Amino acid sequence: MEKKKTKQFKIFRFNPKTDKRHYFDTFDVPYEAGMTVLQALNYIQRNLDGSLAYRSSCREGICGSCAMHINGKYCLACETQVIHVKGTVTIRPMAHLDIIKDLVVDMNPFFEKLKAIKPYLIPGDPDEGAERIQTQDERAYLNTLVDCILCGACYASCAVNGFDEDYLGPAALAKVNRFFMDSRDKADEQRLALVSDEHGVFRCHTLFNCQVVCPKNVNPTANIANLKRQIIARSLTVKFSKKGM
Ligand code: FES
Numbered sequence: 001m002e003k004k005k006t007k008q009f010k011i012f013r014f015n016p017k018t019d020k021r022h023y024f025d026t027f028d029v030p031y032e033a034g035m036t037v038l039q040a041l042n043y044i045q046r047n048l049d050g051s052l053a054y055r056s057s058c059r060e061g062i063c064g065s066c067a068m069h070i071n072g073k074y075c076l077a078c079e080t081q082v083i084h085v086k087g088t089v090t091i092r093p094m095a096h097l098d099i100i101k102d103l104v105v106d107m108n109p110f111f112e113k114l115k116a117i118k119p120y121l122i123p124g125d126p127d128e129g130a131e132r133i134q135t136q137d138e139r140a141y142l143n144t145l146v147d148c149i150l151c152g153a154c155y156a157s158c159a160v161n162g163f164d165e166d167y168l169g170p171a172a173l174a175k176v177n178r179f180f181m182d183s184r185d186k187a188d189e190q191r192l193a194l195v196s197d198e199h200g201v202f203r204c205h206t207l208f209n210c211q212v213v214c215p216k217n218v219n220p221t222a223n224i225a226n227l228k229r230q231i232i233a234r235s236l237t238v239k240f241s242k243k244g245m
Contacts, residue, residue, distance in 0.1 A: 004030035008088045009040060011052065015101050022099075024090075025049065031082045037089060038066050038077035041103075054103040061215060064151030067094060068103050074153035074213040094156035096165075109165070110152050113172040117194055121179065124186025138183040145178035145223070147216040154210035154220050166199040170210035170220030173201055177223035180230070192231050201227045 006028040014022035027048050029040045038056050045052045057063040059078045066077040069092040071085050082089065097105035123132065154170035155161055161169050168176075176195050179185045195201045201224050210220040 004032055007031050007040070007082055007085075009044065010088050010090045011041075011044070011102070012092045013052075013102050014099050016099060025052075026088075029082075033081075033083055035082045036078050037070055037080040037082060037085070037091070040082055040089070041077060041091075052103075053101040062149060064149035067151035067153045067156070067215075068092065069094065069156070074157045076151060076153075076215050079215060094152055096156055096158075096161045097152070107152060110155050110169070110171070111150075113168050114150070114175060117168065117172045117176045118187075118191070119172075119175050119179070121182065121185050122187035122190065123184060132184040134183050141181055142178065144216070144218055145174065145181065148174060148178075148214075148218045149216060151215065153213045153215060154218075157209040157213045159207055159209065160203055160205055164199060164203060167203045168195065168200055170204075170224065173204070173227065174218055174220040174223035177227050180227065188230075192227065192234065195227055196231055201231065204228075 009027045009029055010024050011027065012022055013019075013025050027044045029043050029048075031040065036059075038059060041052065041054050041056075045054075054066070054068070054077070056066040056078060058065075061076055061079045064076075067074060068077055070077065070080055071087075071090055074094065077091075091103065093099055093103045093105050097107060097109060100106055148171060150171060152171065154174075158167075158170055160167050173195060176191050180188060180191045185191075204221075204224045206221060206225070208221050211222070214220065
């Protein structure tokens with residue numbers, strides 16, 4: 001029987017309870033076409049080092065739990081084919097979030113920011129029980145916006161999140177635009193007020209990292225740009241109306 005090829009994996013290790021600093025462990029993993037990085041991690045954990053910690057659940061790009069830094073790019077381990085990664089596969093945890101162990105980070109700050117922007121429909125007038133009709137075009141606009149799986153790859157790739165820990169970040173800001181653009185939502189001013197301060201949309205430096213890494217093509221950069229435009233348009237309207245224009 002033909003022997004399988006092996007690939008070298010270099011993996012970030014750190015246990016804050018016992019280690020003074022992080023280090024990398026290397027493992028040789030037998031692979032074949034079709035094997036994902038997540039499957040390689042499973043192999044390592046089951047056969048080479050049972051103490052390796054990482055997150056995963058769905059194994060098919062839906063749950064968002066396996067986002068990590070693989071050879072220079074944040075991506076989903078379950079959607080990354082080993083044969084597509086050139087040379088040694090170097091894996092690091094997501095940046096800007098505290099490490100719990102190895103590749104597992106504390107996602108709480110990420111989800112707290114998401115909670116802060118009220119990620120749900122605010123329908124306005126009390127119309128309990130009334131059906132909120134949406135046209136096909138109105139729904140089509142939301143098609144990519146609702147695809148976010150909250151993996152956090154955009155958050156980790158964003159340099160601004162690295163120096164401003166209060167910055168809401170690409171995922172939360174894109175989610176604001178998702179509800180702002182929803183015809184059933186009636187909280188435009190409330191939503192724009194939430195993202196107008198120094199930790200909101202104007203903190204974005206339009207680096208496009210979030211757009212590049214998003215595994216679902218949500219394009220947070222464009223969503224943030226739309227919110228900036230909306231806020232600026234409103235401020236201009238106020239100035240004009242004060243001059244009686
Ligand atoms: S395991 Fe669910 S997205 Fe990768």
